[in-house]
Amino acid sequence: xxxxxxxxxxxxxxxxxxxxxxxxxxxxxxxxxxxxxxxxxxxxxxxxxxxxxxxxxxxxxxxxxxxxxxxxxxxxxxxxxxxxxxxxxxxxxxxxxxxxxxxxxxxxxxxxxxxxxxxxxxxxxxxxxxxxxxxxxxxxxxxxxxxxxxxxxxxxxxxxxxxxxx
Ligand SMILES: Nc1ncnc2c1ncn2[C@@H]1O[C@H](COP(=O)(O)OP(=O)(O)O)[C@@H](O)[C@H]1O
Ligand SMILES: [Mg+2]
Numbered sequence: 001x002x003x004x005x006x007x008x009x010x011x012x013x014x015x016x017x018x019x020x021x022x023x024x025x026x027x028x029x030x031x032x033x034x035x036x037x038x039x040x041x042x043x044x045x046x047x048x049x050x051x052x053x054x055x056x057x058x059x060x061x062x063x064x065x066x067x068x069x070x071x072x073x074x075x076x077x078x079x080x081x082x083x084x085x086x087x088x089x090x091x092x093x094x095x096x097x098x099x100x101x102x103x104x105x106x107x108x109x110x111x112x113x114x115x116x117x118x119x120x121x122x123x124x125x126x127x128x129x130x131x132x133x134x135x136x137x138x139x140x141x142x143x144x145x146x147x148x149x150x151x152x153x154x155x156x157x158x159x160x161x162x163x164x165x166x
Pocket of ligand 1: 043055056057058059063064066107108118119120
């Protein structure tokens with residue numbers, strides 16, 4: 001409820017749980033469309049109705065592996081590339097798209113001929129009162145993960161201030 005309440009795109013927030021879920025579904029669909037505009041590779045949204053969202057399937061028979069699933073097979077170089085890609089995603093979404101994913105982590109990145117960012121239900125716009133907290137969370141999670149993988153990362157609080165103070 002808190003996540004939706006702060007989102008200015010939602011407008012009147014339904015009291016009824018069913019309708020609340022529908023608003024959540026609709027928002028995830030809008031988030032996918034919006035992320036694509038800012039050159040983030042995501043599953044293409046196809047259609048939604050009520051609590052059901054249909055999107056492009058990433059993978060073939062099985063879903064594509066998550067970053068977490070394949071980390072053991074990756075080399076330092078791969079982590080470095082993924083780190084700079086994901087920081088770039090956070091930056092583009094925020095600066096150009098006025099948007100933040102809010103749950104960016106090794107669990108929500110699929111690797112399928114390059115990284116695909118999934119799980120956009122909680123993503124929101126800059127005008128949401130929670131957006132700064134979510135932005136910082138994304139920067140912190142991504143930075144800490146790649147630091148553990150040996151990447152020479154930038155201080156996430158410095159990056160945060162850089163993004164916010166302009
Ligand atoms: N478009 C997609 N194509 C293939 N697999 C997907 C797709 N979206 C999600 N998945 C799979 O489903 C899992 C859960 O999806 P996710 O959107 O992260 O929901 P949540 O983390 O909220 O349960 C993912 O970890 C991934 O394995
Ligand atoms: Mg997820």
